[in-house]
Amino acid sequence: MNKLRLLLIPVLLLVACHAASAQQRFPSATLDGKELFKNIFQIRQHPMLAQLNTAEAGRLLAAPEHLEITNFPVMPEIYGTIVLQRRRSVVDATTQFVVATPTGDVPTKAPQLVLYTGTVEGSPGSKVWLTYEAGTEQMFAVMEYPDGQSYIVGPDIRNPQGSYTMAATKKMTLPASNFVCGTEDDLDALPPTPPAPMAADVLAAKSILEVELAVETDSEFFTATGGTVEKAQAYAVAMYAVVSSIYEDELHVTIHIPWMKTWTNSPADPYNVKGDPFLLRDKAGPYWKENYTTVQRDIFQVVTSLSYGGGGYGFFEALCGKNQDKGYSVISVQGRNPLPTFGFSYDVYIAAHEIGHNFNAPHSHNCYWGAPLDTCVVDEGIEGKCLPEGQQKKPNPGSIMSYCGGTNNDAGLGFTLRMTFLPQVAALMRQTAEAATCISAPATQRVMLLNPHGEEQYDAGTAAQIRWRSSGVANITLEYSSNNGADWTLIQANIPAGDEAYNWTLPQTCSPTMRVRISSSENPAVADTSMKAFSIVQNDASGLVLYYPFSGNSRDEAGCGYYPASGNATLANDRLGNPNSAYSFNGSSSLSAANYISNFTNFTASYWFKLDNTTGIQTMVGQNWEIDAMFFTYSWDGRLGIAAYFNGSSVPFQAWGPNLTANKWYHAAFVYDGTAMKIYLDGVQVASEPKTGTLVTAKAPLFVGARGTTEYTKGTIDEVRIYRRALSGEEVLAQSKEGSVAPAAPLLLLPPHTATNQPSSVQLQWQSSSGASAYHVQVSTNDNFSGTLALDNNAVATTSQTVGNLGPNTTYFWRVAATNSVGTGAWSTVFNFSTAGFSGVEETTTGNGATFAGATIDPRSNSGTATILLEAERNLTMTIYDLTGHPVIAVAVGPREAGSHTLRFDAAGLPSGSYLCVVDVGGKRLVRKMVLAR
Numbered sequence: 001m002n003k004l005r006l007l008l009i010p011v012l013l014l015v016a017c018h019a020a021s022a023q024q025r026f027p028s029a030t031l032d033g034k035e036l037f038k039n040i041f042q043i044r045q046h047p048m049l050a051q052l053n054t055a056e057a058g059r060l061l062a063a064p065e066h067l068e069i070t071n072f073p074v075m076p077e078i079y080g081t082i083v084l085q086r087r088r089s090v091v092d093a094t095t096q097f098v099v100a101t102p103t104g105d106v107p108t109k110a111p112q113l114v115l116y117t118g119t120v121e122g123s124p125g126s127k128v129w130l131t132y133e134a135g136t137e138q139m140f141a142v143m144e145y146p147d148g149q150s151y152i153v154g155p156d157i158r159n160p161q162g163s164y165t166m167a168a169t170k171k172m173t174l175p176a177s178n179f180v181c182g183t184e185d186d187l188d189a190l191p192p193t194p195p196a197p198m199a200a201d202v203l204a205a206k207s208i209l210e211v212e213l214a215v216e217t218d219s220e221f222f223t224a225t226g227g228t229v230e231k232a233q234a235y236a237v238a239m240y241a242v243v244s245s246i247y248e249d250e251l252h253v254t255i256h257i258p259w260m261k262t263w264t265n266s267p268a269d270p271y272n273v274k275g276d277p278f279l280l281r282d283k284a285g286p287y288w289k290e291n292y293t294t295v296q297r298d299i300f301q302v303v304t305s306l307s308y309g310g311g312g313y314g315f316f317e318a319l320c321g322k323n324q325d326k327g328y329s330v331i332s333v334q335g336r337n338p339l340p341t342f343g344f345s346y347d348v349y350i351a352a353h354e355i356g357h358n359f360n361a362p363h364s365h366n367c368y369w370g371a372p373l374d375t376c377v378v379d380e381g382i383e384g385k386c387l388p389e390g391q392q393k394k395p396n397p398g399s400i401m402s403y404c405g406g407t408n409n410d411a412g413l414g415f416t417l418r419m420t421f422l423p424q425v426a427a428l429m430r431q432t433a434e435a436a437t438c439i440s441a442p443a444t445q446r447v448m449l450l451n452p453h454g455e456e457q458y459d460a461g462t463a464a465q466i467r468w469r470s471s472g473v474a475n476i477t478l479e480y481s482s483n484n485g486a487d488w489t490l491i492q493a494n495i496p497a498g499d500e501a502y503n504w505t506l507p508q509t510c511s512p513t514m515r516v517r518i519s520s521s522e523n524p525a526v527a528d529t530s531m532k533a534f535s536i537v538q539n540d541a542s543g544l545v546l547y548y549p550f551s552g553n554s555r556d557e558a559g560c561g562y563y564p565a566s567g568n569a570t571l572a573n574d575r576l577g578n579p580n581s582a583y584s585f586n587g588s589s590s591l592s593a594a595n596y597i598s599n600f601t602n603f604t605a606s607y608w609f610k611l612d613n614t615t616g617i618q619t620m621v622g623q624n625w626e627i628d629a630m631f632f633t634y635s636w637d638g639r640l641g642i643a644a645y646f647n648g649s650s651v652p653f654q655a656w657g658p659n660l661t662a663n664k665w666y667h668a669a670f671v672y673d674g675t676a677m678k679i680y681l682d683g684v685q686v687a688s689e690p691k692t693g694t695l696v697t698a699k700a701p702l703f704v705g706a707r708g709t710t711e712y713t714k715g716t717i718d719e720v721r722i723y724r725r726a727l728s729g730e731e732v733l734a735q736s737k738e739g740s741v742a743p744a745a746p747l748l749l750l751p752p753h754t755a756t757n758q759p760s761s762v763q764l765q766w767q768s769s770s771g772a773s774a775y776h777v778q779v780s781t782n783d784n785f786s787g788t789l790a791l792d793n794n795a796v797a798t799t800s801q802t803v804g805n806l807g808p809n810t811t812y813f814w815r816v817a818a819t820n821s822v823g824t825g826a827w828s829t830v831f832n833f834s835t836a837g838f839s840g841v842e843e844t845t846t847g848n849g850a851t852f853a854g855a856t857i858d859p860r861s862n863s864g865t866a867t868i869l870l871e872a873e874r875n876l877t878m879t880i881y882d883l884t885g886h887p888v889i890a891v892a893v894g895p896r897e898a899g900s901h902t903l904r905f906d907a908a909g910l911p912s913g914s915y916l917c918v919v920d921v922g923g924k925r926l927v928r929k930m931v932l933a934r
Helices: 054-062 200-205 219-224 229-251 277-291 344-358 379-383 404-410 423-435 729-736
Strands: 004-009 030-032 037-042 048-053 066-075 078-086 096-101 104-107 113-120 127-133 138-144 150-155 164-168 209-217 253-256 259-262 299-305 311-314 328-333 446-451 457-459 463-471 475-481 489-496 501-505 511-520 527-529 534-537 544-548 570-572 582-586 591-593 603-611 617-623 631-636 639-644 653-659 666-672 676-681 684-690 702-704 714-723 748-750 755-758 762-766 774-780 791-796 800-803 811-819 831-835 850-858 863-870 874-881 887-896 899-906 913-921 924-932
Touching (some): 066 150, 138 344, 150 344, 229 344, 277 311, 446 511, 475 501, 653 676, 762 774, 863 913, 887 899
Parallel strands (some): 030 066, 209 253, 299 328, 457 534
Antiparallel strands (some): 004 048, 511 534, 570 582, 603 666, 631 639, 639 653, 666 676, 676 684, 913 924
């Protein structure tokens, strides 16, 4: 069962909620907020309660580069879509995490955190930051709007069971008198004239720079963030991840944390400042100078905590140890505060603010800017004579380097602040970074795989884009695994890392356990891998996701065949009398497919059945509602029915058909089209119950002939199909008539139509045609299938056929027809594929009782020779192909007896280059490569 936590969302606005329509979560880059937050209800005099589904939230770890979350709480009682992009991490494999213990520092495991940033759809100028950490299962989301109002979704610190809440940051108690940034605006360190704001195109042309920020958190912070090392570290990494994203967006400077130390209460930290940043300022510098000289850093920040947020202090001229006694900042975050959750947005703000001073950024109300950039504080402006006497404070949304949050609070507006640097401030900070000798492009080699990241689903043979980010890496190598990383196959080596994307033609295989690995071509130890497996499936335009024809076995013949069934049912005659072509259920037997996933917007389930009796409840096809279920179909005292589960209700929706007769074959189909649940019996619609909503996603075994270990069927079932779409009435009718007519034309699958660069031996695959007993397959070099065919087999018993001995650089056409006792049906649509040229052909030296010993070209005599060893008489032909795969010489050798034979050809007209010598030995092609150098 999914682990759940309570979410509390305060009711601050009573407005109508328009929820965005739900979409499929995977393989598309979309999550549904209704799946993240469930069971929302109202309690008198309390906020709205909900539950956070942490299993669903965990999917954020495997979501691709771009992500949308629909139905997300963007304001109290307002739900919308947030559009997000995955961001780089502030930590990597080189980051050292340590915790202080009585016996010394002990390494700890790094938090597994992802950060997404983006906007609220339909709200221009809005910003969203969302983090999720796997170990603590903690999510923080901040939605900020242009007027400075913002809302936090985070853990509810009042509830010991770990509930969640939404809170408006304007409710934070933070008067201006409580917030003090104690920096001394050292104007002597600044250029005489402030730089002009950077235009967007100027910033875009700037390279990414990296600052190394070492972090230490004290005992107060440990207690405030939850009292565990894991929570303290996860909160700190989440906070700095958001800070880094702001710096990267506005300065093109990213933060990397090389070292983070956590103090607990045993032992307590050496500072004992109880949240006071000014005491911490005085103690941290000397302590670091004495104890942390070997810690890698450009600057460092020490964090304490006070309930209302104690401000901070950041030194100017701090970067690169320019002033050894002032290369740091200190902050006092809110931790536990009057809000029902952490003051996460304030904590991000104060960390970014004080680091801003380390980048020589004065406050935005300082006279350095000429006229102050904001007037939330006026005393300094009046004293510096850049504001007139009597100037009053003017509340405004402010910015990171302002005091506007507290001033706005004093003015009755609540704590409101925009998480941005003003353009002139950002320009000065970038200028400072460029002048710092220790700050450059990220020096540590890193690669980060963005897509595919996991749980995507792709069609075999189609194109997918691999995307990544890197630093300190010149070229990268891409590999894939179809068995969850047990073995790896090269995709491409030495791709310029700066490309950041590669269009990959997916292999023609089926696998639910695909992964991609990216590594530095120069240093393979620098690598990243898909966090979770993704799937390659066969493209099935019919929407069929499961098909049990029960033709002698219980294999799944749909697509990749992911859901084979097993159990103790026995093979029996089908409705047409064919032996071993259906399964009989004796009232205590069943079949089931483990790990079946129901994830549909619409669906169809259909099958043939015959009941031995109509007594009691007999479940024929579906999932067990006691475990997890989307649907199940059954006979209840002889009446046909279906039950299906929809989001928002624990009670199944039911629809009923007519009464059934024992010992009679029926064809049943159950169709949900988004507006109604329909039941068909023998091709005729017999019920339609109106229903709208979103079907639940269920990952549980699919049963045939039972509901788990109860409600067994006594009878026979055949031809079970499940589609991810609603079949039309005409399609259902056609299914019900199968067996009385020739089977329909099969749907061709692989290789996909117009596939290129195929090998000399290709496996053809197609979709089963219901009622087919065999298939007729033809392959030709022309689309009218005239003349000699490359393959003509009318007795194929399965849904695949291998065709070999294909020539290079040749286009082949293929088609399939299905056969049964009634006759042969229509041909399928014709597909074509092209074989690879010379470069895609491998040498084949043995086969059909022959060995191709060698092939050479002598440029002096213009004579070419090929040596063939025969075990018995064979008919031979020889063809020479150029580099593009076009034939340039053909020799009809004729029959040759057993022994060694030297075949000769005239190479006088051939230019220098590589060639392919192909000898056909009684229908088997043997291949050798040759090089002519004149």
